[in-house]
Amino acid sequence: MGRPNLKTLYLYRHAKSSWKDPTLADFERPLKGRGRRAAKSMAAYMAEHRLVPDIIVCSPAVRTRETLGTLRKTLGGDIPAHIDETLYMASAAELLRQVHHLDDGLASAMLVGHNPGLQDLALRLTGGGKPESRYRMRSKFPTAALAVLTCPGRKWRAIKPDGATLKAFVCPRDFD
16 A cells, blocks of 8 residues: 555644643643643544544643643544654744654654644645635634644655645634
C-alpha cells in the first residue's frame, strides 16, 4: 500500500491553565477545572467525528501533557505520543520544522502546543477553507481550540505556506 496523497495536520492548543499558584513557573502550570472540562469536551468531539491522529507530538509543559492525557484517555491510549522539548513556546517556523520531520508514512499528526506559535502556523499554512472558519481562527485561537488542516502531497516536508485547507476550526465554546 502506498503513502496517502493527503496529509491531515491537527493543531491543538492546550486547555486553560491555572494561575492559582503564583510561585509556579509557566512551564509547571497545570490545567484549571474549566480547562479539564474543555479538554474532555474537545476529546469527545474528536472521537465523535473520528478525528484521530496517527501520532501526537506534545510540548513538555504540564498543561500540554495534561491535555494530551485527556485526549489519549478518550481517543485511545494506543495513539503514539511523543513529548518534544522544542514545542514548548515554539514559533511557527519551529513548529513547521517539526511537521517537516514527521514520518511520511503517517497520514495524520497532531501538535499539542502553545500560542502564538500554533495560531501563527495555522494562519501561515492555510490558503483555503471556509472563510468564516478562517476569520474565526485569525481573530482568536483560544485555549483548547483545534484547527484541522488538510495538505496535499505524500511528504510532510512538502507542506508550504498557503498550501493547506482549513477543514475545521473548533473551540470549546462551540459546545456551550
